[in-house]
Amino acid sequence: MRVVRRTVLAATVAATATLGLSTGQAAATPSVDTIVNGILSITPLCQGTIDELIIACTELEKLTPRFPVMLDMNPIGTHLVVLGAGLTEDGKIQPVLEQRLEAALRAAERYPTAPIVVTGGVPRDGITEAGAMKEWLVSRGIPPERIIEEPESTSTVENARFTNDVLLERRATGAVLVTNRDHLERAMINFRQAVDARIPVAGIVAA
Incomplete structure (x- = not known):
């Protein structure tokens, strides 16, 4: 190595x-x-x-909270991918996930043409992580049609594998992951393995 x-x-x-x-x-x-x-x-x-x-x-x-250059180069084909985290038993967003969403919101406002994928299953009280994330973003002004849900994954590896199917279907030209610092490196490795060299993958630290 x-x-x-x-x-x-x-x-x-x-x-x-x-x-x-x-x-x-x-x-x-x-x-x-x-x-x-x-x-x-x-x-x-x-x-x-x-x-x-x-x-x-x-x-x-x-690893940095600054926006990757691919968002400046192609803000339409590059998809923001927000990785889920466990909800409370009654389906509410916990602080670690809210940090990710706040970072995603800043990126979404800076690049208003970039599509957003929210990925995460593990439902609590009938609400998936993806569903809760979409609701949070919509409540803060992001148009619902801009957000794609991936509500089946139960791990980072599945986040990568299932989101890759979404990115492939949408003909995405790149993916920018949004998650916490201690999770981002592992997530980028998993996503880069999943996309099989088809598109570049970058990341934003949720500060």
Whole structure:
């Protein structure tokens, strides 16, 4: 894995050099971090079907609440994907999920043409995570027709697999995951494995 990480890092350094950036600049400037993350999300080494490369690329990314560059480049084809978390027994949203939704709302308002997928099953009191998330977003001004529910998944792996079916059907050109910092790296790995190199996957930390 160490050799794989060195190979990926070398490719990233070469790519940033073509943009007139340095790895020192990337470490110092958050906006440049998002550019480096964007390069990692589209480089062939990272978007292949080899798990070791997917993991190495993802581990090299700097997790950030800043919006990924793919939303600026293609805000129509890029889908925001909000990952669910357990509801209370009476079907209410808990603080960890509200953090994800608040981050998704900021992105949705900044990029009003980006479709939104809410993913999560595990119903409580007849309400799925996806259903509760959609209701929360609609109550804050997001048009309901902009939101697609994926209400069957019960784990992050299933979030990725079932959402991939949605993205494939909708001919999405990219996916930006929204979840908490301690969950995002694992989620990006699972989603990058699920999309099978078809589209790039990036992430937003719910701060």
